[in-house]
Amino acid sequence: MGKKRSHRLLAGNTSNHYRCSQMMPGALSGITVLEIGEMISAPFCSKLMADLGAEVIKIEMPFQGDRARQTGPFPQDVPDQEKSGLFLYLNANKLGITLNVGDPEGQRILHVLTQRSDVIVHNLPPEQADALRLTYKSLKLHNEGIVVCGISSFGRTGPYKDFKSTCFTSCHISGVASVVGEPDREPLTLPEDRSAYFAGINAAGAILCALFGRQTDGEGQDVDISETDILAGLLMGSSVTRAVIAGQPTPRMGHRMAVAYPHAVLPCLDGHVALVAFEDDQFQRLLAVMGNPEWGSDEIFRTKRSRAAVVDALEDLLLPWFKEHTREEIFHLCQGNRVPTVPFYAAGEAMYQPHMIARGFFSELEHPVAGRLSYPGAPYRLSKSPWAVRRAAPKLGEHNYEIYCGRLGLFPEDCSRLRDRSVI
């Protein structure tokens, strides 16, 4: 019979834990999450929760651990499973244990951990999750209130559910790539596995809704997050609707945005800018910024509609002025005259702009092997229960003793035996 957890959203299960969570200001203090994830989507989901105060226990396979430990980036490009930048970033604030959930003893340990948790989040492919009995159907037998969230490329159902996929193929199949790139060249994916982050954010939101749902009757549930569903429905949804009505697929426009002109990436003296001046009043103010060139007074440039007919010619007229000015000059001149144009910064460059430094966006953490590093910080600032990073990412199996012996009451000899058998 499954152990029923408290009906409250908050579900600390020992009085110690509850007292701690009362003292701690984290928004999600008192919520315990088990993460069985690799790379980005599930780890980012549980990171979001950990950073808001949930206790997250990350379960990794013995010896190898999360694949992200091998991807890097590494300092000076020297691989080290304790120094992978992606892993360190995504897994700060978590306790780390090793456990082979495929082993029968590993399964029993998982069940005990399940009894003491509110949420399990994983990103195993559905077939593998089923084989490991890492499903709501199986796990609810051990904890009626458990919320099990699986994040996968295509979800647990549907004709593509067992397809092999990466963020790259997900972007292509979900309509995202078809609208990015030059019209006569191949469509482009979103870079750097962005879609996995997006899936993770949505999973976290859905999990919190599931916890609210649990308040009514104490029952947990299954949350099935498909990365491609989220891309197709949430990222591309409004475009799909309009395309179906228009009877034509949404086009790709290269360096220009479809809506109106000017709304484009233009080269300038020292890089590129995102020129946005497509509303008529914005365009007039842009002309003023450019010193009111004579060609600007031509009737053909007066309205959105008329400009749309002469985009190429207009761009040729704009380019020379842009090529004579730097990104900063264009940025300040335009913003000063209410033209919403901004420079293209590379990501690292953007992070070290004065306003990011002033906002204190980066936070520093000391890691026992990787040393002191800066990490991207809070996506939002909550005034009373702030985002906070309390500890660096765990070394592989770092908290085995604390969890197995300290909390589950195993003896050190048991742990040695399990280690010898590669269960932990």
Next chain:
Amino acid sequence: MSSYPLRNVRVLDLSTVWAGPVASQLLGDMGAEIIKVESRRHIDLMRRLDNRAMEQSIDHIAEIPITFHIFNRNKLSVALELNTAEARILFERLVAVSDVVLDNFSPRVMRHWGLTYETLSEIKPDIIVASLSTAGQWGPMRDVMTYGVSLAAMTGIDTQVGYDGTHPLGSQRAHTDPMSAAFGALAILAALCYRDRTGMGQYIDLSQAEACSTTLGHTLMDFVMNRRDSQIRGNKHRWAAPHGCYRCKGDDKWVAIAVITQEEWHALRRVLGNPDWARDERFEDAHNRKLHENELDRYLEAWTITLDQYDIMLRLQKEGVAAAATLTTTQIAVDPHFVSRGVWTSLPTNRSAIIPDVHWKLSHSQGGIYRMAPALGASQDYVFGELIGMDQKEIAALEDRHVIY
């Protein structure tokens, strides 16, 4: 069965366009009561799309542009001219019976109206106020003007989009909007959890630039560790090949193929019929395939261009190779997988208008689309009459004076 998990949450939503409204849409789809507080003087851009005449589009549901329908289904609407003191007093009376206030104004607006967190929390101590702005409520960029696409450029997110190292194309999509919306919904949900435990509300300052920057993990850590910044790679992989998008039979038809392991390379070769070129030593391992990537791509495209994109995808997937047809927006509307997943539904008043369904699918806590997007101000009888007990005469008088407007 505990449907609509957020049914006890009321949100006053002052936001417009995309990021804010979708944040509240995500909550409204799960049952929260979302009251849009709108203004006839500053009408939501999404009510004005398609260049319709203003009078036509705002007062009749049938004339509401479809995008507004998508982002604002399930919501209620009242019109308040918050530039008048009387309207602000009415707004404060609504705050007294609400749980969350959401806006995406530039920072000076709410301050100018005196509707700060300090003021609102005096009215309702456990109120949660969430502000989604471009670059935060304070800081040197506080007053920067951006649209979603330009925001992406400023954070470096879009700077990585292009074919090669020469110049960024940008995605030309305001992906930062739905991304910020999801972060916003999550932050509000977290604040509701905190309130559940402590009884306290709070203020949420969400900078869309910062929120979206947290998705740049690999790039930013490479910069931190090695001072190496974004590289434009198109569809290519850091070290694996073949990895790209190849032209197929037909007009503008493509397929994405990602071969990462040696096993997958062998599988691909099998599907190709083991041609001689594929046995060349130039392609024998990952390192060499990457070195000769351009030639490899040419050979591969000579094959894909003779075949249908779905056909290639199915054949390669059968052999364990990650391949995906590059589908367009009209294709994903009818693709059997997305249809079976319930990604789409349709407008009750127009069955041929396909719209995205509830995004968060939970087994017990169903969300749903139970109400169409509102006409501007359409819910005032319920909101002003029932929620705060005003009578019809009062309401009519305030309408005449353009306070309810």
